[in-house]
Amino acid sequence: MLDTIVVGAGIAGLTAARLLHAAGQRVVVLEARDRVGGRMWTDRTAGFSVDRGASWIHGLTGNPLTGIVAELGLETVEFTVGSFQAGGRPIADHDEARQRMDEAATKRWLDDVETADALFQQAIADSGDDESYADAAERTLAGTGWDAERADRVRQFYRHRTEEQCGAEIEQVAAHALDEDAIEGEEVVFPGGYDAIPHAFAAGLDIRMGTTVTAVTRSASGVRVDTDSGAFEAAQVIVTVPLGVLKAGAIAFTPALPDAVAGPIARLGMGAFNKVFLRFPERFWPDGVYAIRRHGRAGVPWHSWYDVSAVSGRPMLLTFAGGDWAREIEQLTDEEIVASVVDALRGVHGDAVPDPVAHWITRWASDPLALGSYSYVAVGSSHDDHDALAEPVDGVLHFAGEATYGHEPATVHGPLLSGHRAAERVLGTPLALTGLTRELDPSS
Incomplete structure (x- = not known):
């Protein structure tokens, strides 16, 4: 029997598998695609x-x-x-009449965003989990006293911010959704391509491509993972599929996931x-x-x-x-x-x-192995839901991926750190996040 099965060869799964293999575990990575990297492509x-x-x-x-x-x-x-910055780098801004804004007009625009953002932070701080980013934005803009066009320019900027940062409408996103959005x-x-990183992580690992996981069953003896290519058994499993796949119920979990994990899956948005x-x-x-x-x-x-x-x-x-x-x-x-x-x-x-x-x-929402691009804090959820999703189930089932890392969701380093955390929980000991780029001996 294997020590650990990792479901998914994205950056989270590869990080976890690499650390566990380096620690001497027998690890198999099951990947439905014909390539590694997941949403790094x-x-x-x-x-x-x-x-x-x-x-x-x-x-x-x-x-x-x-x-x-x-x-x-x-x-x-x-x-x-x-x-999605308002400025900071040379941006050719065009106004509602589609004319290039001159230096003075651009400065007024940037000053307006700075003024609104300062008010916006207080509006967000006063918001609860059931309020949307749109609610906080409207309270902010109402307090500026600006004319309709001036206010709407900033309103549209906030709308586009949530579209780009969350992949969702401003009304769907919780007021606190972008609290962690600091760079x-x-x-x-990367001129040479970002997927050089997952390819380096994959070197030397036992990865079964084209293997779609359909069910995960927990028992006193460990876990059984059913796939379209047969079943695998191990002491523990780390599931790193995108939140969209979990929300769709594409993997059957037996026994059913506890509310502590199922709740965050339902509440978070994809x-x-x-x-x-x-x-x-x-x-x-x-x-x-x-x-x-x-x-x-x-x-x-x-x-x-x-x-x-x-x-x-x-x-x-x-x-x-x-x-x-x-x-x-x-x-x-x-x-x-x-x-x-x-x-x-x-x-x-x-x-x-x-x-x-x-x-x-790209068409990530209709990709059956992603069903979306990345997670976000939807109205009614919170950042705590990201990390709650990663809590071990019965000591044998672990989740990792960008949706499980509350401090840095919707990034690449977030899922990397989530894979590190999952590997530490499997082993029950702290691990140094080093050696990920060194090739492993596939026979070990």
Whole structure:
């Protein structure tokens, strides 16, 4: 019998499996996909890297990924706008009439966000778990005394913030949902592809690809994990599938999960957040601009385009669809989505926008092995639900993944740390988070 079965070869599962294997355990990783990485997925079919899943390290300071990237010698490019900032980097802001805002107008906009954010923090502090981000935003804006257009510009910014940060509508997100949303240090992206990290972690591990887990049964003797390729038995199991898969009941747990774990699964939200990359024959936007952004009602549904040319080496823009719009575009054809994005861009840059020569579009909400992009604190839930989801069940069943790490959900380092925590709980002893990039002996 195995010591531990790990379900899922994303960053959480690979981290846990690697630490347990290094500690001398017999570990098998069961992965339904034909690749490792989960929601870290780099597409290299065009001859350069397109990260369809995770793209950023959100804050290099104090981040465990920073040392791992250095150990692996991965190339990075600074790109500090991943946390949906109002400013901080050169952004070409356009007003409701779609005109480029001059320096004075941009300063007024940034001052308004700073003023509103200070009031917003107090409004959030006064909110309960049953209040939404929208509730707190409206109280904030009502207290400013601003005219309708000025207030609506900030309102739309807050709406887009929750769409991008949570993959959900502002009315669905709890007022406290973004409490942990603080970035320490610069953010970076990867010209060579982010999935170099999970591939390095996977080296030397026993990973069974194309193996879909359907049931987990707990007993006095340990656990049995049923798959479409047969059953596996072990003393313990770590389940790292996305929250969307857990919410859908795709894995049957016997006995049923206790309320202490089932409750958080039900209460937390699973957001939808999709990427649309467009490659153009030539650059038409200003040099030195990190992003093009439309404000107010003009920024619906497409509001921000990020210059990722430094990653691809080609003229490329990346835009996002979050929340309800992300789910809507998944029902459209690629051609319809591209036409919609290009039409919005031409509303800013007119005929200077050529037809794109290539595109890449994600559809995470309809991916049966993800059923969403990442978790968020929905109205009625709290950050405590993330960590409660990770509490061991009967001493043999553990959960890990970004949805289980309350301090840093919806990141890559969050699930890495959750895998570390799960491995420590399996072994019942503290573990140093080192050696993850060293290849293991597959015969050991």
